[in-house]
Amino acid sequence: MGVPVIGCKCAVCSSEDPRNKRFRSSVVVRAGGHTLLVDSGPDLRMQALREGLTEIDAVIYTHGHLDHVAGFDELRAFCWHKAGPLPLHATKGCMQTLEEMFRWAFFPEQVIGGYVRPGPRLIDGPFYYGDLKVTPLPVRHAAVETIGFLFQYPDAGSIAYLPDVKSIPDETMDLLKGVDILIVDALRHADHPTHFTLAEALAAAEEVGARETWLTHLSHEYVMESVVRELPQGVRMAWDGLRISL
Numbered sequence: 001m002g003v004p005v006i007g008c009k010c011a012v013c014s015s016e017d018p019r020n021k022r023f024r025s026s027v028v029v030r031a032g033g034h035t036l037l038v039d040s041g042p043d044l045r046m047q048a049l050r051e052g053l054t055e056i057d058a059v060i061y062t063h064g065h066l067d068h069v070a071g072f073d074e075l076r077a078f079c080w081h082k083a084g085p086l087p088l089h090a091t092k093g094c095m096q097t098l099e100e101m102f103r104w105a106f107f108p109e110q111v112i113g114g115y116v117r118p119g120p121r122l123i124d125g126p127f128y129y130g131d132l133k134v135t136p137l138p139v140r141h142a143a144v145e146t147i148g149f150l151f152q153y154p155d156a157g158s159i160a161y162l163p164d165v166k167s168i169p170d171e172t173m174d175l176l177k178g179v180d181i182l183i184v185d186a187l188r189h190a191d192h193p194t195h196f197t198l199a200e201a202l203a204a205a206e207e208v209g210a211r212e213t214w215l216t217h218l219s220h221e222y223v224m225e226s227v228v229r230e231l232p233q234g235v236r237m238a239w240d241g242l243r244i245s246l
Contacts, residue, residue: 044071064097
């Protein structure tokens with residue numbers, strides 16, 4: 001829901017701590033001259049303006065929930081200066097959700113300038129942008145098919161992004177072993193049916209054994225100044241605008 005939450009007057013939502021000003025989860029990955037946007041959430045416009053993001057080569061989607069796709073129409077700004085369609089990578093189920101929600105963009109006869117021009121590409125395994133390898137990481141999250149991504153680039157560290165997850169299948173955990181940076185869902189302390197709790201995220205991080213773990217998709221139920229003191233070495237809370245260089 002983002003932080004602060006609409007209508008909430010709790011200490012976190014009323015805080016002036018910049019760590020408590022949180023848009024919906026998304027990342028941009030840059031490597032070898034390519035720029036990939038992961039998810040087009042409802043805060044995309046403000047995130048892009050804040051970071052000075054003006055061009056992307058493609059969008060890759062984790063799943064079709066609203067907090068990850070509802071900024072779809074903002075993608076028009078990234079289509080204005082492209083000669084061809086904007087590649088959109090998604091699983092079959094997620095692509096169907098996009099086509100149903102934004103049917104106008106996927107009409108074959110849609111030729112009006114200034115709007116989103118999607119180039120659908122179904123994810124059925126690893127794919128490349130130049131030397132950047134993108135490997136889908138299936139996870140369990142609610143009833144919708146959900147994936148994270150493993151990013152690997154020659155002579156650089158690897159990074160895995162799992163923003164929405166309740167459990168990690170064995171085959172995905174095998175792919176995660178040895179990753180340098182893990183970014184993972186840690187919604188709140190209390191149990192949740194479709195998201196990692198802090199304890200579950202820390203257990204997964206210990207099993208993965210990444211050099212660094214960053215916790216994301218954080219609710220307003222965290223008091224940052226207290227929780228950060230409790231985290232084990234190598235684990236930190238991510239914040240809006242965080243940049244990680246590999």
